Amino acid sequence: MSSAVVIPAAGLGLRLGGETPKAFREVGGDSLLVHAVRGLKAATAADLVCFVVAVPPGSEETVGKELTPYVGDARLIVVAGGAERPASVRAALDVVPIDGIDCILVHDAARAFVPADAIERVVAAVRAGAEAVVPVVPVTDTIKRVGPTGDVVDTPDRSTLVAVQTPQGFAPDVLRRAHAAGADAAVTDDAMMCERIGVTVRTVEGSPDAFKVTRPQDLLLAEALLAERRI
């Protein structure tokens, strides 16, 4: 069987600053999106036959030309993203082919440096029967819940908390059902949409390298990571 990957890359990246949308910011001479696509392609166990990328409206053609050299013989479809992440994923999901795909990955362009073994763990768990799978890493900060005034309500036991990354992996019909149920402003990932329709989400080990480029200092970390990999 084969997998398809949906890549939401339509965010403006306001927290990162600058004029260029986040997925097109460059690290080591290539955009975050190119790094993300290359990383996915290198994870051979993912058997990726189709890449669907959601980009800022108007940039579909340019991005299509930029990514074509990196997808090999896989199919590449570039669509206009939406105003929020779930809308971008939905637009991409709508054009993922149905036949022959047993796993759909959803991967943030901003997590450009996820290593192949983390991707492969996600795909393996879906193929082993999980309906929804997320890669996770331990939380290092103490996390507190706060109320509307900013005062602390309580402190969840840190040993029960994990930080969630992408790619997240799904049985295709489950992801489609989750998106058909709709999203609201509180939705921050696709696994959460699956939880809402009663699907059990399984965790696998993620990677510190799969951090999300969000703030300017993350670009420095990304440059350092890339330099280390190129040694």
Ligand code: C5P
């Ligand atoms: O903003 P945040 O870092 O949470 O975005 C995660 C991913 O979702 C990024 O790759 C971003 O490009 C994508 N996104 C999108 N469409 C939006 C907002 C975010 O594809 N409207």
